[in-house]
Amino acid sequence: MTERHLNYIAGEWQPAFGGTTFEDRNPADERDLIGLFPDSDAADVTAAISGVSAAWPAWAAQSPEVRADVLFRAADIMARRADEIATELTREEGKTLTEARNEARRIAANFRLYAGEALRLNGETYPSDSAQLVLSLRQPVGVVAVITPWNFPLSMAARKLGPALAAGNGVVFKPSEITPLMGQRLVEVLLEAGLPPKLVALVQGKGAKVGQAITASAGVDALTFTGSYAVGKQIAASLSTDTRVQLEMGGKNATVVLVDAGIDKAVATIERGAFGLTGQACTGTSRVLVARPLYAELVARLEKSASAIKVGPGMAEGVQMGPLATRVQYDKVLAYVGIAREEGGRVVGGDALREADSNLAHGYFVRPAVVSDLPETSRLWREEIFGPVVAVRPIDSLDEAIKLADDTEYGLAVSLVTGDLPSVLRFARETQHGIVKVNSPTTGVSLNAPFGGLKHSSNQAAKEQGGANVMDFYSRIKSIYLGA
Numbered sequence: 106m107t108e109r110h111l112n113y114i115a116g117e118w119q120p121a122f123g124g125t126t127f128e129d130r131n132p133a134d135e136r137d138l139i140g141l142f143p144d145s146d147a148a149d150v151t152a153a154i155s156g157v158s159a160a161w162p163a164w165a166a167q168s169p170e171v172r173a174d175v176l177f178r179a180a181d182i183m184a185r186r187a188d189e190i191a192t193e194l195t196r197e198e199g200k201t202l203t204e205a206r207n208e209a210r211r212i213a214a215n216f217r218l219y220a221g222e223a224l225r226l227n228g229e230t231y232p233s234d235s236a237q238l239v240l241s242l243r244q245p246v247g248v249v250a251v252i253t254p255w256n257f258p259l260s261m262a263a264r265k266l267g268p269a270l271a272a273g274n275g276v277v278f279k280p281s282e283i284t285p286l287m288g289q290r291l292v293e294v295l296l297e298a299g300l301p302p303k304l305v306a307l308v309q310g311k312g313a314k315v316g317q318a319i320t321a322s323a324g325v326d327a328l329t330f331t332g333s334y335a336v337g338k339q340i341a342a343s344l345s346t347d348t349r350v351q352l353e354m355g356g357k358n359a360t361v362v363l364v365d366a367g368i369d370k371a372v373a374t375i376e377r378g379a380f381g382l383t384g385q386a387c388t389g390t391s392r393v394l395v396a397r398p399l400y401a402e403l404v405a406r407l408e409k410s411a412s413a414i415k416v417g418p419g420m421a422e423g424v425q426m427g428p429l430a431t432r433v434q435y436d437k438v439l440a441y442v443g444i445a446r447e448e449g450g451r452v453v454g455g456d457a458l459r460e461a462d463s464n465l466a467h468g469y470f471v472r473p474a475v476v477s478d479l480p481e482t483s484r485l486w487r488e489e490i491f492g493p494v495v496a497v498r499p500i501d502s503l504d505e506a507i508k509l510a511d512d513t514e515y516g517l518a519v520s521l522v523t524g525d526l527p528s529v530l531r532f533a534r535e536t537q538h539g540i541v542k543v544n545s546p547t548t549g550v551s552l553n554a555p556f557g558g559l560k561h562s563s564n565q566a567a568k569e570q571g572g573a574n575v576m577d578f579y580s581r582i583k584s585i586y587l588g589a
Contacts, residue, residue, distance in 0.1 A: 115156030161275030356517030378546030
């Protein structure tokens, strides 16, 4: 019997007001129906915002210790359930079980980090004359809307829900329609941890209806979104001027390999950044700029390495790369591989495995692709693909490397493989990217470090994840003058 899931609104699990649902299927086997989820609309969003609006002031009035304790308990519950939830994550999103476990286990650390932030949400005092004391006080924003993507459905949500709740806000949460079960599991963990029942609302839905209703509502005080630049731009344009917004969007990330880099280290760095998580990471490596003397050898080694990657269902033994998450992504990646060939590129890999292997016939499997000999004006070189496709070009200097790495509308992550310290320092200072990695892949970030991009990768309203300013987006500062 097909499992029917529910929204969580005003403290109750309930179907969409309109009664409609959408399907959630396994990308490794599209015959596998995970469940039916509410296909919500504006009426559900209105009820969700109303419930959270009524609940958050009481939460804000609680002591920081109470808010921290809930998040600490949520961390313990998540740690206990991590492997179980990871199995569901692999079934729903497609990543390998190892990748899913890494993500699920990290959520406990996320919640502990933000529990600590609840206890550090302090103001400041300022020098003044002897007749008064001037100080600042941090207070919650109010109702925070959280809209998250499907590629990291647990970690992206946790690093938005965690600080929002730690600061004393209420949350209206819209997970991706591609990974609705992970959104539900995260809310279940928080409720089991003792979060007041009306403080969070979970609104599921397919398409743009829910997001549009959220952005049109006057009851939302802040909105945080991670996803594509196109959608982020629409969100920003539709919000009222007094709604604060945090947007983290796309990337067209490069790895630069200088002439002193070891080939083994360079290939391993590129392979992990480009093909890990099936290339479906905003920080994933999609371009490689390599010193000309190393170019031919690196391309050959990378082609051989990519061809050896075992592709299959994430649950299967020895699988190193799972399917793409949706049929849309599958078709998009294959289309870009076709474009690369039309543009004169040399393409190794990139073939559709569902047609080639009967064991993969019902999933969205492609072989990782390495593309060389493309012009820098190529669509494949310039446009975000979000799949296991990497393009490689030779460079003749560090100046050229910086110029080409930055020649993109995005500015999220970039990496440099070299042992030359002056080159590292210059590259780190000059490149227009929010995250600079040295001798490591563009993917993989520390949970306690600031996260965010430049240019079209972010509206740069506030940094996400960790660091001294992580709570700025979720709190307002009030200045208070105390006279004698």
